[in-house]
Amino acid sequence: LLDGTERTFPALRVLYLRRTVADYPSEGPLWVDFREPVAELTSRDPAAFGDVGGATYFDDEYRDADVEMAIWREYRGASVPEGYEVVELPEQRVATVTHRGGFETINEATATAGSWVAQQGRTRVGPIFNVYVHGPGREPNPDNWVTEVNVPIAA
Numbered sequence: 001l002l003d004g005t006e007r008t009f010p011a012l013r014v015l016y017l018r019r020t021v022a023d024y025p026s027e028g029p030l031w032v033d034f035r036e037p038v039a040e041l042t043s044r045d046p047a048a049f050g051d052v053g054g055a056t057y058f059d060d061e062y063r064d065a066d067v068e069m070a071i072w073r074e075y076r077g078a079s080v081p082e083g084y085e086v087v088e089l090p091e092q093r094v095a096t097v098t099h100r101g102g103f104e105t106i107n108e109a110t111a112t113a114g115s116w117v118a119q120q121g122r123t124r125v126g127p128i129f130n131v132y133v134h135g136p137g138r139e140p141n142p143d144n145w146v147t148e149v150n151v152p153i154a155a
Helices: 024-044 103-119
Strands: 004-009 012-021 049-057 067-075 085-089 092-100 128-134 146-152
Touching (some): 012 024, 024 067, 067 085
Antiparallel strands (some): 004 092, 092 146
């Protein structure tokens, strides 16, 4: 059973890679591409990255193809690899649903978050984003993955 809650997501400075990819599962290969610059930047400055990482989905509705997304990780460093940006994510009110387990059921958490927003009479004001609390980068067992699905809402 998934429950929605409302909270303030803090402002965050992130290293950001925005792309249009074939489909939602194509997010995985984006993260593979992301690893190399993260490793290089971390080797130069071990404190360059914070713990918060996620993905933002820019399409208003679910799409079967040509999905526009950005993957990101909290970043305190100065240099910006080619093809990446440093973006200031604003503080925002969000409806959050916590999903536990593999990504094959993440759409249920996204649907629950959307339903919660509607039931509360709230208005979505920006793209949905996931925060990977424990994900494949740090935890090989999908049963232990924890993902926060966030829907920005009007304050």
